Amino acid sequence: MSVLDIYVLGAPILRQETRPVEVVTDEIRRLIDDMFATMYAAKGIGLAAPQVGRSERLTVIDVGDDRQLVLINPEIVLAEGKQRAEEGCLSIPDIYGEVERAARVVVRALDRDGKPFELEGTELLARCIQHEVDHLHGRLFIDYLSVVKRRAALAKWEKLRKGEKSHTRKVVPAEVAEHHHRDEEL
Numbered sequence: 001m002s003v004l005d006i007y008v009l010g011a012p013i014l015r016q017e018t019r020p021v022e023v024v025t026d027e028i029r030r031l032i033d034d035m036f037a038t039m040y041a042a043k044g045i046g047l048a049a050p051q052v053g054r055s056e057r058l059t060v061i062d063v064g065d066d067r068q069l070v071l072i073n074p075e076i077v078l079a080e081g082k083q084r085a086e087e088g089c090l091s092i093p094d095i096y097g098e099v100e101r102a103a104r105v106v107v108r109a110l111d112r113d114g115k116p117f118e119l120e121g122t123e124l125l126a127r128c129i130q131h132e133v134d135h136l137h138g139r140l141f142i143d144y145l146s147v148v149k150r151r152a153a154l155a156k157w158e159k160l161r162k163g164e165k166s167h168t169r170k171v172v173p174a175e176v177a178e179h180h181h182r183d184e185e186l
């Protein structure tokens with residue numbers, strides 16, 4: 001398993017449609033394992049393939065209920081109610097904004113063995129499923145902000161980027177980051 005680089009806002013792949021996975025191969029399962037490793041290292045609770053530079057329609061989720069969810073070719077078949085909450089995105093670090101989403105969703109997808117299943121989500125799981133499925137269709141949470149809030153977020157993003165040209169960021173796994181911190185203290 002390897003921790004992959006994360007593509008950030010400005011990378012064209014984040015705005016492209018993904019391709020449905022026709023056959024769930026061992027290579028796809030290796031990508032899934034690398035996406036989980038990358039998501040945990042980046043302290044995320046979801047990660048979509050375009051965020052690691054891949055155009056397959058698949059996402060991984062772990063909201064902390066000890067379930068590793070793999071959603072291949074996910075389709076939200078029911079969305080009801082409303083909820084508002086602050087969101088961030090591993091591809092737009094340090095930018096946050098309030099987003100209204102459906103309170104409850106039912107999603108149909110294939111699992112890591114290619115088997116179809118249906119999953120109901122509410123609260124944080126519903127929000128994460130919607131955030132990740134958006135990634136698979138080139139949508140980002142900033143698209144839901146008001147013009148004023150989006151403009152402020154993009155201005156802050158440009159300032160934080162300080163002319164940085166790269167479209168990817170390296171994920172420093174939590175324990176390694178801690179280690180660096182300890183070294184500095186010594």
Ligand code: K2U
Nearest residue numbers: 044045046047087088089090091128131
């Ligand atoms: O797809 C991603 O970029 C990972 C997102 C997923 C997400 C965003 C907002 C709300 C729910 C899920 C996040 O960066 S994961 C970070 C995080 C951690 C705990 C709670 C909310 C977000």
Ligand code: ZN
Nearest residue numbers: 088089090091
């Ligand atoms: Zn995101």
